[in-house]
Structure formats: C-alpha cells, structure tokens
Amino acid sequence: MLQRLICALLGIMFCSAGLAGMRQSPEPELRTLLQQTVTKADSFQDRFDAEVWLLDMSTRMRRYIPNAEERLSLLRLVHREASKAGLRPDLVIALIHAESHFDRFAISSVGAQGMMQVMPFWKAELGRPQDNLTDNATNLRYGCTILSFYLRKENGDLNRALARYNGSLGKHTYSAKVVGFWHDLWYVNP
Template sequence: MKYPYWLCALTLVVAMQASASIRQAPEPELRDLMQRTVAEAGSFQDRFDAEVWLLDMSTRLKRFMPDAGERLTLLRLVHQEASKAGLKPEWVLALIHAESHFDRFAISSVGAQGMMQVMPFWKAELGRPQDNLTDNATNLRYGCTILSYYLKKENGDINRALARYNGSLGKPHYPAKVLGFWQDFWYVRP
C-alpha cells in the first residue's frame, strides 16, 4: 500500500519527536549520513521503507560495527545485493553474523575470505583473479549469488541451501546457527 510522501514524513517526524524524549536526538552528522545513504539506496520500494529498514538494522548492527557510516554503507550494499539475488537481506545479515561476525578481513581455516566467507577459487572460476574478496561489495555480490543459486537448486529450502553454501549438506548445525541468528537478531516482522 502506497502512502502519500507527506503522510510518511509526518509519521516519521512524530515518531522521532516521541522517541527524542526517551533518547538523545541524533547528531547532525549522523542525520546527514542517513539522508545520503537513503538517497543512494535504490533497492528499496520507496524512501520510507529505506529509512525504516536502514535505521532498524543500523541499530541492531551497532554492537558489531560502531562506526555509523560503515554500518549504513554495509547495510545499503547488503540490501542491494540480496535484493538483486532474490534473497531476504536479513538472511544475508544472519549468514554474515555466523560466518565472520561482520569482519571484512576474516579468513577461515580453509581459506574462505571476507564477510560472507567466499572461497577464493571462485575468482579463477569466473576469470576475475583481480577481484578482492575483502571488498564488501565484491564479497556480497559473490556470496549472495552463490546462496541464491543454492536456494534455487534446493527449491526454496533455506536449510539445505545454507548447508550447501557452507559445504555441510546433510548436517543441521550450520543452517540452525544461521537461522538462529536470523530469528534472534535480524528477523523483521511483516
């Protein structure tokens, strides 16, 4: 359902005023950063959806990434790449939570790299040896594409798709961990 822009803006202003009595008003730099991030977030249906999702997820992500600019940039990328791949952005956040705890320089014991722990052999498979898997945009593009492929291969079964992503098909531990993070930290009620 589409709401007129003025109604959304009014609702947001009233909500911000009500919450201002509970917490301190955001710093002007953060407000400016949020406005720029929303303006660049083309994967959302409308500006209001972008503002609500980005603010909600930024608050949840703060414990892992204290820098607001870094958080908002990552969230915009997550939403963009997940949407492009037909995935729920919150699933991608849960997977990143499980794989790297939002450490873009994470390297696993088997050599997987970046936030989504992508195996470097994919660069050779794609003929793109120059790609940097610790670059969040690159890592998210690879990881979301891989997860989307496995989700389609498994006919929408997220448990099996996650197990394939992790290389642990037939073992329930990894999908349970990711979906646990999704339910406990990243789930958004409709």
C-alpha cells in the same frame, strides 16, 4: 506526511529516556548520514521503506559496527545485493553474522574470505583473478549469488541451501546457527 512518520519513528527509537545508552534525540550526524544513505539506496521500493529499514537495522547493528557511516554503507550494499539475488536482506545479515561476525577481512581455516566467507577458487572459475573478496561489494555479490543458487537448487529449503553454502550438507549445526541469528536478531516482518 512522510517527514512526520520518520520523526515519529525516530522519536520512538531514540527518545525513551529509560533505555540505557539511548540519547534524547538522534545525533545530527547520524540523521544526515541516514538521509544521504537513503538517497543512494536504489534497491528499495520507496524512500520511506529505505529510511525505516536502514534506521532499524543500523540500530541493531551498532554493537557490531560502531561507525555509523560504515554501518549504513554496508546495509545499503547488503540490501542491493540481496535484492538483486532474490534474497531477504535480513537473512543475508544473519549469514554474515554467523560467517564473519561482520569482519570484512575474516579468513577461515580453509581460506574463505570476507564477510560472507567466499572461497577464492570462485575468482578463477569466473576468470576474475583481480576481484578482491575483502571488498564488501564484491564479497556480497559473490555470496548472495551463491546462496541464491543453492536456494533454487534445494527448491527453497533454507536449511539445505545454508548447509550447501557452508559445505556441511547433511549437518544441521550451521544452518541452525544462521537461522537462530536471523530469528533472534535480524528478522524483519515483511
């Protein structure tokens, strides 16, 4: 039953001949990679949820990260770290989109590093100077923890939490940008 549902989903997403750039069927390498990624995805409720979410988000993210293996690895990390922090993974992806445009080596004018643009002073605060903020797993752990903290501090007010995360509390430009990316590109109905 699960196999048929996945095949149907793959068929819907990849077999529309009228869509530009889409193939008649998914590439075998992508299918294999997706299966391997699902096996390693330990933050999902069940395998079906993992397959559907990873395939959906991978398809959306393809224009930003062309390499399928890199994309699926990032998505698995985002889902794991966001789930640990009590955040929606699609919101975290929107924040990454706004902060770094998916560039793990991004450095801001004030020195914030990595995909989630974490300030390096946090390493000293935690007594972990060896941490590498351009490592996606490390960056996501820091960034998701920080955002989760600000959401609690702001009693769930996403706009204020995002402004705190960005250091722009009292302004709405940054939070509007993240929420816009979330709703327009990354939002997934629960």
